[in-house]
Amino acid sequence: MPILLAAGLVLGLLSLTMLLLIFNYGQLWFQAYWSKAPIRFMELLGMSLRKVNARTIVQAGIMATQAGVGRDITAQRLEAHYLAGGDVPRVIRALIVAHRADLDLDFDRACAIDLAGRDVLDAVQTSVNPKVIDCPDSAGGKSTLSAVARNGVELKIRARVTVRTNLQQLIGGATEETIIARVGEGIITSIGSAESHFDVMEHPDKISKAVLQRGLDAQTAFQIVSI
Structure with missing residues (x-):
């Protein structure tokens, strides 16, 4: 009986944990999934452990995918730039502007400009206008x-x-x-x-x-x- 009680308690805690995880990250994952952004549910869990704002990464991934610039921009690359202190949304917006203006700018170059302390979005806009x-x-x-x-x-x-x-x-x-x-x-x-x-x-x-x-x-x- 005590063993069954302990097993039930463990299962209850696991179920509660799963419900909390689904509640916290399920909506984000569905947004990414329906937008075809390459972000997996387990990656969202990993972001929480590394103190990364998952919503920022998901929204950036969705923006990149919908604008047609996200083919090689994975969640890991977005997360790496975030952890390096970069402004992920601004980099993605800069890439979108560059893509529409047919400018030669890739994700790595945009990240390098951002981490160098330059305003990459303003730089691209000034290149266009x-x-x-x-x-x-x-x-x-x-x-x-x-x-x-x-x-x-x-x-x-x-x-x-x-x-x-x-x-x-x-x-x-x-x-x-x-x-x-x-x-x-x-x-x-x-x-x-x-x-x-x-x-x-x-x-x-x-x-x-x-x-x-x-x-x-x-x-x-x-x-x-x-x-």
Whole structure:
């Protein structure tokens, strides 16, 4: 009798545990299953033991699968990026934007960009839709550049630089500040070589072309589109 009682107690505890697990993870598993996301029920249990937010992983897997970018993105890879401190949902959204824009960006590269401290989604969006940065940056306290032509006349200049992200050089590439500094230096040098300030005022596009030809975006995280 005591043996039967103990066995019944053990079975009861096991049944209760199974019910709790199904209650906690059953809905997530069904969501993944019906969305064809490659996530197994046992993987969800493993996530709980490793203190991984299973809902975040499932939702990311579903997003990737439905957008057509999740063929090689397994639960293990998503979990590994999560455990490394990465922003899993943001990486997946970046991959979706890149996929729709036909950009060359895979999951490993996106994760590396994210773990390097760069905003991978913003980087992809800027690659698709170039942004404009001011030169000089007014946040630094200066609103114009100062340059002197050969005839001794000083000009005050402000430039607007259109850039798009260079995803291949985003890790380790120089930031916006470098672009602003290089463009500013290039403009000052070009104006300084002009015979007269009238040449600059009448043909400002010559200054822009001269600066663009210098390849000032080399080793930076951006590609200069126009000045």
